[in-house]
Amino acid sequence: MSWLLIYAVVVTLLFKLAFFRLEEYWHWDLFFIISIILILWFGNVYIDQQLNKRIPWIKQPKRRLIFQIVYNTLFTTVTLFVLMYIVHQIKFGDGRIINRKMVETFVPALSITYVVLAVQISRQFFSALKDSMLEVEKYKSESIAAQMQNLKNQLNPHFLFNNLSVLSSLVYKDQDKAVEFINELSKVYRYTLDTKTSELVTLEEELLFLHHYIYLLKIRFEHSISIQINIDDNLKNAMLPPMCLQMLVENTIQHNEASKASPLQVNIFTEHHTLNVENKVMPRSDKTISSNMGLKNIQSRYAYFTDEKVTISDDGQVFKVVLPLLKHFHQHKILQHM
Numbered sequence: 001m002s003w004l005l006i007y008a009v010v011v012t013l014l015f016k017l018a019f020f021r022l023e024e025y026w027h028w029d030l031f032f033i034i035s036i037i038l039i040l041w042f043g044n045v046y047i048d049q050q051l052n053k054r055i056p057w058i059k060q061p062k063r064r065l066i067f068q069i070v071y072n073t074l075f076t077t078v079t080l081f082v083l084m085y086i087v088h089q090i091k092f093g094d095g096r097i098i099n100r101k102m103v104e105t106f107v108p109a110l111s112i113t114y115v116v117l118a119v120q121i122s123r124q125f126f127s128a129l130k131d132s133m134l135e136v137e138k139y140k141s142e143s144i145a146a147q148m149q150n151l152k153n154q155l156n157p158h159f160l161f162n163n164l165s166v167l168s169s170l171v172y173k174d175q176d177k178a179v180e181f182i183n184e185l186s187k188v189y190r191y192t193l194d195t196k197t198s199e200l201v202t203l204e205e206e207l208l209f210l211h212h213y214i215y216l217l218k219i220r221f222e223h224s225i226s227i228q229i230n231i232d233d234n235l236k237n238a239m240l241p242p243m244c245l246q247m248l249v250e251n252t253i254q255h256n257e258a259s260k261a262s263p264l265q266v267n268i269f270t271e272h273h274t275l276n277v278e279n280k281v282m283p284r285s286d287k288t289i290s291s292n293m294g295l296k297n298i299q300s301r302y303a304y305f306t307d308e309k310v311t312i313s314d315d316g317q318v319f320k321v322v323l324p325l326l327k328h329f330h331q332h333k334i335l336q337h338m
Contacts, residue, residue, distance in 0.1 A: 032087045039083065040076060040113055047071050048124070057128040068121060076113050081106065135304070166220050181219060187212040195242035200305065203275065203325060204236040210245045210268075217253070224258040230269040238325035240275065241301040247294045248277040248321055255319075257282045270325070278320035295321070 051071070055064045084106060085097065163185060170178035191209040195201055207229070214227055227249065249266060256279060258264035266279045298321075299310045308324035 032083075032090075036080070036083045036087075040079060043075055043079060044072055044117060044120075047075060048120075057125050058132045061125070065121075072117055076117070077110065080109060080113065084109070162220055163216060166216075170219070177219075181216070184212045184215045188216065192243070198242050200239040200326065201242045202236065203231070203238045203240060206240060206242065206245050207231060207236070210249065213246050213249065217249075221258055221264075223260050223263060225253070225264045225266070227266045227268065230267075232270045235270050235273065235275075235325055238273070238327065240323055240325060241298070241305070244298050244301075244323060245275075245277070247298060251294055252277075252279045252319070255284065256280075257284050273325050275323040275325055276320060277323070278318055281314065281317055281319050298323070 048068070051064060051067060055067055057064050088094075088096075163181075167178060167181055167185075170181055188209070191212070210229075217225055217227075245268070249268075252264065252266050256264050262282060264279060264282065266277065268275070268277050270276070295310075295312060302308075302310050302324065305326055306324055310324070311322040313320045313322075
């Protein structure tokens with residue numbers, strides 16, 4: 001605030017030096033001119049704050065620039081004219097709407113204001129651009145972390161041991177099924193590698209991958225797990241970050257008991273342009289404290305594409321995660337404007 005007052009005083013002194021006679025320099029209207037500068041400043045700052053809420057620079061730069069120029073120009077021009085008229089009437093009281101001094105000073109005053117606004121707008125735009133670039137880098141880090149976590153989950157000793165145990169059993173019991181199991185396992189790894197650089201995939205691709213993953217689960221758990229999928233065909237071209245479905249199914253298995261007597265029920269369905277994954281809560285007897293890193297990672301990745309939230313609910317009976325489905329033409333909410 002102190003720097004703004006200093007700025008207003010300096011501009012006022014220079015303005016009076018340029019457009020007023022020396023005998024009028026230290027006149028009481030100095031305080032009026034300082035007040036005009038402060039009113040213009042705070043008014044334009046308020047306009048800027050409102051536009052930041054409604055039309056952020058990064059999301060809609062062209063529209064923001066147009067609205068910024070229109071609103072700032074209207075406010076500055078009208079306010080400056082009215083305030084200069086008031087000052088003149090207080091000083092002379094002649095009732096004239098336009099006077100000689102106003103003609104001399106109005107355009108220069110307006111020009112000074114526009115120069116300051118141009119500097120401020122440029123500073124804000126480049127600051128927003130810098131922030132968006134930092135967000136892009138942060139997203140890349142989050143995405144890489146997610147991919148690494150997925151690879152770790154699938155390459156961890158438990159995953160490999162379980163699947164190799166199943167495979168060794170199948171080799172003796174059913175060689176054809178063993179070959180099919182190997183093919184499905186390879187497809188799971190292939191999808192993980194193929195999508196490591198993808199920001200979004202279609203729901204159809206994600207479901208195809210999930211079917212390969214479910215095949216492995218069915219061989220391993222047999223009748224101890226039941227996964228029901230009900231997807232609207234019209235939404236299969238919708239987009240979502242890769243590996244989300246697999247992470248959610250894996251999450252249900254990690255935190256719930258699954259047995260033939262009490263099969264784990266997982267329901268995957270679409271509703272109102274969202275993808276829902278829910279399961280009946282059946283806590284494991286060897287329950288461990290969860291960091292919820294998988295769910296947090298999904299929420300973080302979604303935050304880079306949409307303002308819609310990933311919702312997680314647990315009423316003690318049913319655990320449910322709702323993922324927004326993104327439109328096919330939806331692009332990165334930061335990258336699309338850079």
